[in-house]
Each structure stands twice: as C-alpha cells, then as structure tokens.
Amino acid sequence: MQFTLEKSALQTGVQKIIKVSPTRSTMPILNHILFTIENGRLYLRTSDIEITYVLEVDLLNGEDGSVAIPARLLQEITNELPETELKFSVDEKQRISLETTVGTYKIQGRPGDEFPETPELADASTFKLPADLLERMVDKTLFAVGRDELKPALMGVLFEINKADIRAVATDGHRLVRFTNKAFTNSGDPAKVIIPTKFLQLLQNLLPMEDQVEFSISNDHVKVETKGAKVYTRVIDEHYPDYTAVIPSGNDKTFVSNTSEMVNTARRVSIFSNRTTHQLAFKLHPGYLEVYTEDPENSTSAKEEVLVEYDGEEMTIGYNSLYVRDLLRNIETEKVVFKLSSAVGPGIILPEKQREKEDLLMLLMPIRLNA
C-alpha cells in the first residue's frame, strides 16, 4: 500500500482526531490512527471504544488498503516536519516507510483489521440540524447530567426527536433541565436516545466551526456528520426514567427577580454555608426574598435580602447552593422566574421570556432545612 499527501493536511487531521485516542488504555491498538483508502479517498479513524471519529483527509494519490499507525509518533513527526509531501509505503508486515524531502522514517504499524470496527447504524433516523442549535442543547443540559454510575441512565442527556420538536433532558435526581426547540420538524419516525457526556463534550469543541450537521440516531449508536467528519458514539442502553411525572404543573407561588442579583447573592451567601450540605434557605416575603445560611459547626452565618416581585404568603424553602448557582448561570434573561409550591415540593426555574420557538425549563428539588 502506498499513498502520498500534504504534511499540513495530515497534521490538521491528526490534531483533530487524536482527541479521541485514549491516553490510558490497555488496548494498544487504540493508540493508533487507522488509515483507510477507499476508492481513492483517505479516511483517518480513531476510537476509544465509546467514541469513533472518522475524518476525510485530502489525498494526493494512493492505492486502496488500510493500516494502523501509532498516533503519538505520527503527531510528533508531523509537528516537527517542514511543509512537504509525505509518501507512505506499507509492506505486507505493516512496516511503514515515511519518505519526505528531509529524510526517511520507519514506523511499525498494525493491520487495519485489528482496529475496532466502525459502528453500524441499522435503521437509523437521520435529519439535518443547525450546529448552533445542537450546541445550545448540549450547553444548556450537560451540566445537569448525573455522575453516579449506580444510575447509568442518568449519566447522559436524553434526546427526544418528535414530529414537531426536538428535546434534550438531563437530570441527576436533584435537578432537571428540559430544553425544547419547536422550530425543528422531523419527517421521519420519532426517536429517543441517551447520549453519554463524553461525546457531548467532544461536540462542544467540534460544533462552533460548523453551520449544519447531519444527526443520525439508531438503537445502538448516534452519529454526527459534518463536512468531511463523522463522529459516532455508543449510547446508554438503559430506560430513561419518566421525567414528565416529576415536573409539577400547579406551582402557584411565583416570584420574579433580577438574575444577576440572585446569582451574586447566592454566591456570597453560600461562602458561609456548610461545606458538606451547601445549604441555602430562601425565605419569601411579599416584595423581597431573604437568602440566608447558617453553619453551626464553624459558627458562621450570612443573610441578604433581594427585591422580588411577589405578593403571596410567606414561605421558607431550602436548596443546595451549588445547584442554585448552576441553574441560574444558565438563565440568559435579565429576570428569572421561580415557581414554587411548598417547602418540600420541586421548584421550577424559568427565564422571564423564552426565546422564540424555544422552551427551557429547570427543576430543582429542595432540601430539608435544619430545625
């Protein structure tokens, strides 16, 4: 097998896809980049078993075949080489000779069929999606994903593709975020899939450079395809809990407040909260909200008041300050709406005004306050 390509093309390609190659793996083949030439087109592939990244790279000339080349070695040599043509020759024992204008380098490769297979997307639903929408869905939900491996279903974001909207949901059992975009239309079948966080984090890096992506969902895999690149991930093979059952509809104690003021207050007051419980109490009065905390172990306490639009009866509710700050940080409007029911019922946090054709809902479970 022989092929020739520009150094810059290979360097850019390697830099992109090496992110998927695992740093600590017990499978040496995963520390390789698979080079495949099919019908005169060169595809580079890396995989960490969970995610597979396939990238097309411009080829000057070459014959069909495949070989796996050690990734780090390739990255280091492409970084050091001047702009030149790279000529790869691979013999039947996968000994690779890399010829450049400055010298010749020998690398031991591995057979292409030892590399993990490309995921198969059987009966996939495929649709086009603006990259910024997908990016926004990821940004708005990823922070609320669970980290507890005892609840594997919660360790990813649930994507629901319906006929007239697309929805992303994330929860860790204490808080929940539901993001819906109603501008989306789908002519195919509705689909549901739980996408692991690692893939979504990769998308956060990949998407800002793109306009539109092709999104494919099958029972076992998800694929995001951009110009020249395909990224696959395995999905979480579990049933997502029925999140709709926990979203209350009758929360009648509504107050509106300035978002940044609330964030700042929560940040300042939480400095004095207990390091384990992060407990923060909201005492709601007509016209103002008292945010306070007390940590008897360290004899510290804090109290602030924030002006709110509220005319209902007084009530006190406790929250984990870390969650409050996380949720409020994701409210982009000047004002934020809290909808509460009681001291033990879930509270709903909404932006004052939703974006056009968009619905963002955040839910936060209260914690029991010290007597």
Add this chain to the structure above:
Amino acid sequence: MKLFPIIGQDDFLRRLHNLLNSARLGHSHLFTGPEGSGKDALALQFAAMLNCTGEGDKPCGECPACHQYRLLEHTALHLIFALPDKSKSSADSDPYKGFKESDMDDLRSAIADKAKNPYQPLQLPGANNIRISSIRKLRQDIYLSMNPGITKTVVIMETHKMNDAAFNALLKILEEPPERTVFILTTAYPDRIPTTILSRCQYYRIPPIAQVDLQEHLEKQFELPGPEAHVLARLSQGNVRQAEYYAADTERKWLDMLRQIVKVMLSKRYHDVQVLVKQLTDKSLAEETLQQILSVLILFLRDVEVGIREGGQMIWQEERDALVAWSPHFNAREAVNRVERCKDALNRKVYFPLALTRLFFELRQMARESQKEYQQ
C-alpha cells in the same frame, strides 16, 4: 478450534460448545478449579466463542473478532484483574489513575503476555486486590450499547482478590445485568467469594489437566524427552504453571539428587548419608527445590512399587532396576509414607538436617531388611 493454546480439557470445551448452542446461556458464570488448570484460558476462549462471526465451529480463529480476542483487544471484552493502588482516592472511577506512562507500558505488556500464554497469571508488581475503581469503570462502560449481534463479555480473573466494597459494587451489576452481556468469573478459591455473588452464577468446576495432555505439552513446548516430560507432568499434578516452571529449570537438580538418594540407600557407608543431607540442606538450595526433590522421590518409589508400564520407559530405569535387584522385597509403599511424613515435617519447619537424616536412615534400613529377608 482452540483460539488460545489450551492444553487438553476437551470435555470441558465440549461442554462450553453445548452451552453455547443450548440457548440457555445465563449471564454469569463462575469457572473454578485448581491452580494452573486453565480457568482464564477457558474463560477467554468462551468469551471469544460468544462473539465469533465465522461459520461453523466457534471460535473459527479466522474472523476479525477471533483475531481481536486472540490479542485480548476486542471492543466487547472487558478484562478485570488486580491492579496496584497508585491513586490516593478510593472514590475514583478510573482504575489507572496515578499510573505513569511506564506503568501503562508494563500493564500492556502483561496483557500481551497473557494473550500469548493465558496460563500465566496477569500479575503486576504491587497488585494484590481487584480495585473498586475497576468495577466502577466497568459500571460506566457496561451500560453502553454495542453493534447488533455482539455480546459484551466481562472476564474477571482471580475474582477472590476483590474486597467487600468491590464485591458489593459487582453484585449491583449482577443483580440487574445489562442485556447482551456475559460475565465470566474465574477463581481457584470459590469459598472466598460471597454467597450473594455465587448464587447469581452458573458454577463450573474445571478439572486439573490430564497427565497425558500435560506431558504432550511439555514435550512439544520444551522439547523434553518423553520420560522426563512424564515425570514432570506427574509431579505438577495437572498444574501447567508448575509443569512449565519445572520444565524451564534446565539444571534438573532433582534428577541428580534422586540418583544420589538411591545411591545412599544402597551404600554401606553411614558417612554418605551425612554428605547427602549436607548437600540437601545447603543454603543455595531453595526450600521449594527440596520439596520438589522429595516429591520426585515419592514418584520414584511409586514406580518401584508398581513396576514399569508395558512399552513405557522410565527416566530412572537404571536406579529402579538397581534397587529392585539389590532389595527385591523392598516395601515401597511404606517408604512413600515415610517420605510424606518427612515432607510434612519440613512444612512444619522442623530442623531440616535432622528430619532428612532420619528419613535416609529409615530408607536404608528398609532396603537392608528386605535384602536380608530375601537372602534368608
């Protein structure tokens, strides 16, 4: 086909084939059996059978899946084994946290060695326990989907090396196993595994490797002459690791020593016993070697008792003939008892020279008395 160099165990392999074809495949299997009987090798073979994409007999050894299993690099294969503790925190879900690049290289080469010889334990320096972080990582990975038709296979080697926390974490998975997943646990010590885990597994007892199979393996692998391989196969009692260890020792000190012991038994001089005991208790001789020599002596005495098999040839033919000629009614069975008593005494750390001197005088005495009986 045997994907890994599995020695013998044809019956057990047939059993695995039947299990695969029976459509009654459970999700958790426990392979137990004595050390060196090939539990890991059979577990890996079974895992490969589950994912072989070839036609006919599985594993075919030809398909890409078989090829990847042979290198222990299949994406559906999760290997769990004891790892050194390099992480400060016990709450991690990355079992390799704190590993330097050189540690990872050692680990990868240990796995590559295991792929070449699955009878050797996957042993890393300082690795005494299966860490809970390994099980946490497994819990993260095992719920991810796979390509259709692929079964996720989890092979847990030396399962008894888990601590309680790791067992409990594993139990959570075994209680609600993900679909298309098969767990294969191996251990030589099933009594160290909690009953909660045992009760969720199908139990398989792997017998020690048959002596003929082991002998054939030694003849092929180490190019040993038949009689020598025969003795080593008998000596290692179906334990491949032990057999390979003996075979790799080219000095064959045990054979020289056995010859000397027989010589002493036939000798008239008391002084010879003293010289022999001195040699055997020399500091350069490891305690295991001494035990091995006594085990060889037992085998020799059994051969003296039973006689030679038809068409067979003994490595100690000359010595046996000399002893039988000199003392035709030698009570070899009683002699074996005496040697076993001596071995037992050595295990209890008695004063070695004394125990050995007594043994050799006893053996001499027995040889002499039977000679007198013969002459009378």
